[in-house]
Amino acid sequence: MGVKLTNKDMDQLEKWIGTGPKTFTLLYAITRDGCKPKAFHDKCDYQGPTITVLYNTNGSVYGGYNPTSWNSDRNQYTCCTDAFLFQLYYNGSPKANKFSLKSDRYQYAIENNSNCGPTFGYTDLRTFTDTVSRSDSYFSLNVKSKFNEDYDMQGLSAEEIYNDDWNVTELEVYKVAYEERKVRTPWRNVGQWNEKFLEELKKDVLSFKPVADLDISAARILMIGPVGAGKSSFYNTIESIFRGNITQRARSGSAEQSLTTCYVPYSVNVPSGGSLNFRLCDTRGLEESHGLDVHECSYLLDGNIADYYQFNPTSPITPKVQGFKTHPTTEDTVHCAVFVIDATTLDVLSTKVMEKIKGFQNLMNQRDIPQMVLLTKVDKLCKDVQSDISFVYQSQIVEEHVDKASQLLGLPRTNILPVKNYEKELRLDENTSILALLSLRQILYFAEDYMYNLRERKNLVQN
Ligand SMILES: Nc1nc2c(ncn2[C@@H]2O[C@H](COP(=O)(O)OP(=O)(O)OP(=O)(O)O)[C@@H](O)[C@H]2O)c(=O)[nH]1
Numbered sequence: 001m002g003v004k005l006t007n008k009d010m011d012q013l014e015k016w017i018g019t020g021p022k023t024f025t026l027l028y029a030i031t032r033d034g035c036k037p038k039a040f041h042d043k044c045d046y047q048g049p050t051i052t053v054l055y056n057t058n059g060s061v062y063g064g065y066n067p068t069s070w071n072s073d074r075n076q077y078t079c080c081t082d083a084f085l086f087q088l089y090y091n092g093s094p095k096a097n098k099f100s101l102k103s104d105r106y107q108y109a110i111e112n113n114s115n116c117g118p119t120f121g122y123t124d125l126r127t128f129t130d131t132v133s134r135s136d137s138y139f140s141l142n143v144k145s146k147f148n149e150d151y152d153m154q155g156l157s158a159e160e161i162y163n164d165d166w167n168v169t170e171l172e173v174y175k176v177a178y179e180e181r182k183v184r185t186p187w188r189n190v191g192q193w194n195e196k197f198l199e200e201l202k203k204d205v206l207s208f209k210p211v212a213d214l215d216i217s218a219a220r221i222l223m224i225g226p227v228g229a230g231k232s233s234f235y236n237t238i239e240s241i242f243r244g245n246i247t248q249r250a251r252s253g254s255a256e257q258s259l260t261t262c263y264v265p266y267s268v269n270v271p272s273g274g275s276l277n278f279r280l281c282d283t284r285g286l287e288e289s290h291g292l293d294v295h296e297c298s299y300l301l302d303g304n305i306a307d308y309y310q311f312n313p314t315s316p317i318t319p320k321v322q323g324f325k326t327h328p329t330t331e332d333t334v335h336c337a338v339f340v341i342d343a344t345t346l347d348v349l350s351t352k353v354m355e356k357i358k359g360f361q362n363l364m365n366q367r368d369i370p371q372m373v374l375l376t377k378v379d380k381l382c383k384d385v386q387s388d389i390s391f392v393y394q395s396q397i398v399e400e401h402v403d404k405a406s407q408l409l410g411l412p413r414t415n416i417l418p419v420k421n422y423e424k425e426l427r428l429d430e431n432t433s434i435l436a437l438l439s440l441r442q443i444l445y446f447a448e449d450y451m452y453n454l455r456e457r458k459n460l461v462q463n
């Protein structure tokens with residue numbers, strides 16, 4: 001699961017749609033949201049222009065562009081001139097074919113039907129009606145695409161577009177939005193993005209010390225979030241900044257299930273020796289039916305779980321598991337919780353995952369543990385940010401996502417921290433490091449708040 005469309009594919013689609021740069025935000029994916037008309041319309045109706053992309057089991061990738069909003073209330077055809085179908089790959093080999101509407105068929109461009117998935121033309125590109133279940137690794141779509149009626153297929157047959165193969169491993173719908181320009185005043189002011197600022201931030205983080213008199217040698221920052229959100233990558237980003245080169249102590253990448261399987265409280269090392277006074281605790285990714293549950297989260301927060309504990313999705317944590325700490329110390333407990341969330345999937349976080357997050361938040365509120373959100377992959381939200389990370393606090397799209405995260409989790413906007421992790425780079429980049437350190441420094445400030453509160457409470461009890 002996740003965004004399958006590559007940057008190269010997006011560039012191609014952008015050219016075909018025309019009128020300048022675009023952003024592509026994933027609204028709907030059958031592997032995540034289910035292959036059923038209601039799920040598609042719930043996610044995609046009234047969202048403006050979209051691209052639908054199908055990936056079949058023969059390695060063919062094709063789809064359609066709808067310049068209007070999907071609208072299941074209409075239950076009729078939408079007339080437009082600039083919808084088109086396209087082919088990006090055939091049998092795994094790149095193709096770049098755009099198929100425009102025939103000039104006498106504009107009225108059949110898009111079919112809005114509450115009982116169907118994305119549908120283009122009268123019989124051209126059709127996807128599903130009713131619910132299609134997954135069989136093995138694919139979905140056998142139940143409506144045939146004929147590619148022969150309303151769009152000009154330039155002589156290509158359905159076989160030459162999609163092998164006449166109805167089995168798809170994925171079907172995605174992306175919202176297409178116009179790219180913004182650098183004309184806005186920053187929505188969050190952080191100062192000048194330069195080497196001096198980077199050094200200042202590094203110094204602040206290096207000099208961080210847990211509040212005295214609490215017997216805490218290192219603040220414990222707990223990172224929780226959906227599979228593939230970038231938890232391990234955030235730790236790698238911070239370690240890279242302080243080691244001075246790209247490092248990858250925590251395994252990261254994409255997989256169906258979480259790549260991280262252990263509870264690892266990573267320390268951050270400096271080349272001169274020693275480590276910093278906090279630990280970034282990596283956890284297994286949240287899944288609807290696997291991963292941490294509320295019970296396990298409470299054990300993590302209270303410091304009952306041993307470092308390097310191997311999560312076992314089929315066997316929940318109980319006080320009987322190996323290394324369970326029945327009497328944890330203030331050093332073992334969590335001092336700040338960070339929800340790591342992929343900004344590009346914010347609009348489509350599943351209800352079950354959100355319910356889990358809300359359950360965790362209740363536990364954190366009961367314990368007065370500060371909560372932050374690391375909004376990762378902001379480079380994927382906006383091309384201007386991708387080419388210049390310092391644009392993040394000017395970007396309207398990033399600001400909108402920060403607002404959305406703040407509403408979803410019921411946290412002040414200050415607690416929402418956009419980041420771009422190191423993920424493809426071979427050398428450090430000043431702006432990427434600044435953005436990551438701005439977030440880390442704020443996390444440490446909030447961990448400090450928790451410790452001050454804890455000390456005052458302890459003093460009260462003692463007096
Ligand atoms: N473009 C981009 N890719 C990112 C960013 N952060 C992480 N990634 C990529 O996203 C994928 C998943 O990242 P991980 O760090 O493994 O995610 P995780 O949350 O640890 O995932 P699990 O351990 O599997 O639950 C990797 O391929 C990363 O390279 C980011 O800020 N921008």
Ligand SMILES: [Mg+2]
Pocket residue numbers: 231232233251252259260282283
């Ligand atoms: Mg991980």
